[in-house]
Amino acid sequence: DGGITQSPKYLFRKEGQNVTLSCEQNLNHDAMYWYRQDPGQGLRLIYYSQIVNDFQKGDIAEGYSVSREKKESFPLTVTSAQKNPTAFYLCASTATTSDTQYFGPGTRLTVL
Amino acid sequence: GENVEQHPSTLSVQEGDSAVIKCTYSDSASNYFPWYKQELGKRPQLIIDIRSNVGEKKDQRIAVTLNKTAKHFSLHITETQPEDSAVYFCAASKNDMRFGAGTRLTVKP
Numbered sequence: 750d751g752g753i754t755q756s757p758k759y760l761f762r763k764e765g766q767n768v769t770l771s772c773e774q775n776l777n778h779d780a781m782y783w784y785r786q787d788p789g790q791g792l793r794l795i796y797y798s799q800i801v802n803d804f805q806k807g808d809i810a811e812g813y814s815v816s817r818e819k820k821e822s823f824p825l826t827v828t829s830a831q832k833n834p835t836a837f838y839l840c841a842s843t844a845t846t847s848d849t850q851y852f853g854p855g856t857r858l859t860v861l
Numbered sequence: 862g863e864n865v866e867q868h869p870s871t872l873s874v875q876e877g878d879s880a881v882i883k884c885t886y887s888d889s890a891s892n893y894f895p896w897y898k899q900e901l902g903k904r905p906q907l908i909i910d911i912r913s914n915v916g917e918k919k920d921q922r923i924a925v926t927l928n929k930t931a932k933h934f935s936l937h938i939t940e941t942q943p944e945d946s947a948v949y950f951c952a953a954s955k956n957d958m959r960f961g962a963g964t965r966l967t968v969k970p
Contacts, residue, residue, distance in 0.1 A: 825935040848893040
């Protein structure tokens with residue numbers, strides 16, 4: 750999982766602002782995922798993409814948007830429509846030939 | 862869609878004892894079941910996984926069992942050590958992965 754990077758590590762946002770979280774991988778993985786983790790809870794799937802220029806909604810996609818223009822990049826935008834965005838966001842990727850997901854270090858987003 | 866339930870939510874054991882965490886899943890099509898360990902503020906790390914064509918898998922002090930008929934799988938940690946203290950997540954997957962809510966394991970020295 751050292752080949753997956755997320756930036757920034759900490760992010761502060763004012764209410765009403767959109768913010769974009771970066772996720773990059775150099776593992777040549779086809780599939781990429783975004784999860785949200787709230788304190789004391791598990792990981793909930795926001796969006797995933799199994800191939801470039803294609804992505805699907807997960808369980809909690811409302812208020813979020815993604816793009817997959819390049820294989821190595823899967824940015825997540827948290828829009829002002831997301832009413833409670835403060836959370837730890839984790840990106841993951843997996844190769845087509847494997848089910849194993851490898852996680853990035855995460856971005857902790859705080860809305861002020 | 863898939864729904865994964867995990868129990869217990871917290872588990873405290875004495876060093877050297879065994880720890881068992883159990884998960885159930887709803888989608889019989891799920892065929893891949895990983896377990897992740899997450900330390901505070903860190904990313905989840907895969908510790909062991911099992912596929913639906915296997916009933917049991919062991920890696921040193923860690924083992925996982927799968928009962929496809931009952932749709933449940935379990936993580937077993939033997940000879941626990943303080944450094945095993947963390948939050949453990951189970952997951953079930955076919956094309957996309959769903960996670961359990963996590964178990965906070967505390968190993969007391």
